[in-house]
Amino acid sequence: MELAIIGIIVAVVVVFIALTIKIVPQQRVGVVERLGKFNRLLTPGLNILIPVIDQVRVYHDLRIQQANVPPQTVITKDNVQVQIDTIIFYQVVGPEEATYGISDYVYGVRNISTATMRQIIGKLELDETLSGREKISSDIRLALDEATEKWGVRIERVEVIDIKPPLDIQEAMDKQMKAERSKRAIVLEAEAAKQDMILRAEGDKQSKILKAEGDKEARIRQAEGLRQAQELEALGEAKAIEAVAEAEKQRIALIASAGLDERVLAYQSFEALTNISKGPANKVFLPTSAVETLGSLGAIAEVFKASKDGK
Numbered sequence: 001m002e003l004a005i006i007g008i009i010v011a012v013v014v015v016f017i018a019l020t021i022k023i024v025p026q027q028r029v030g031v032v033e034r035l036g037k038f039n040r041l042l043t044p045g046l047n048i049l050i051p052v053i054d055q056v057r058v059y060h061d062l063r064i065q066q067a068n069v070p071p072q073t074v075i076t077k078d079n080v081q082v083q084i085d086t087i088i089f090y091q092v093v094g095p096e097e098a099t100y101g102i103s104d105y106v107y108g109v110r111n112i113s114t115a116t117m118r119q120i121i122g123k124l125e126l127d128e129t130l131s132g133r134e135k136i137s138s139d140i141r142l143a144l145d146e147a148t149e150k151w152g153v154r155i156e157r158v159e160v161i162d163i164k165p166p167l168d169i170q171e172a173m174d175k176q177m178k179a180e181r182s183k184r185a186i187v188l189e190a191e192a193a194k195q196d197m198i199l200r201a202e203g204d205k206q207s208k209i210l211k212a213e214g215d216k217e218a219r220i221r222q223a224e225g226l227r228q229a230q231e232l233e234a235l236g237e238a239k240a241i242e243a244v245a246e247a248e249k250q251r252i253a254l255i256a257s258a259g260l261d262e263r264v265l266a267y268q269s270f271e272a273l274t275n276i277s278k279g280p281a282n283k284v285f286l287p288t289s290a291v292e293t294l295g296s297l298g299a300i301a302e303v304f305k306a307s308k309d310g311k
Contacts, residue, residue: 016051020051022042022047022048027061029042030047030058063091064090064156071083071085076129084136086160088109091153109153112144126165
């Protein structure tokens, strides 16, 4: 009997301790109600409660969590049914509001995202829907932010995972895509051929320009060389004439200094005529000036005579 009483006491103590001591792990928080009314939050670590009076209503995970929204079939503006899969990332930032603001905030988030998605897709055509995932995600997030603010839940991110149009639409899109790729390939080939022709023409143009510039430069240098040669040749001739004139000047000066006068010069002229007459020609034609010179033979005779008298 005593053992039974002891056992009961031990059990009561264990239950009392279990109801009194609460250990909360990191990134979790508990909502405590006292006599059915919100009292406080249990933070990570050791917490003490008043048994029976204090009760933990719920624990919330404060980490970012994800909620998959079941695939939804929606109709676009151009009456095409598409199936959209989305996923929502959220975080509980107000445990008290998340407990008393809504019965199930995950369910509420899914319903709001579904309704918002139908509204958004209904305003878009199929092509806009397929290419507007980022806009759809942003609009759903904005709608969820407005609704979940008072729930103590913050929407971190909304991702549209997949958008599936009907099978016949997919086949048509595949054909269109193939046609677009073929068209793009043809356009690229034409553009490549055009660029090739342009580059070849540009190369030919540059080649001709360079060749013309080379010919021009060669002609300029050739003319410059010819001009310099002519200048040097004229300069050489001028110097030669100057040298001849100087030599003649010196010769005349030497003759003058040797005492030769007009009679000696006349004698030398006569000797020159004599040598000419000894040539192969049997006739010698003399110019008028030479005849005048011959007319002075008398003077020559006087020269000889003067020479003999000098002996």
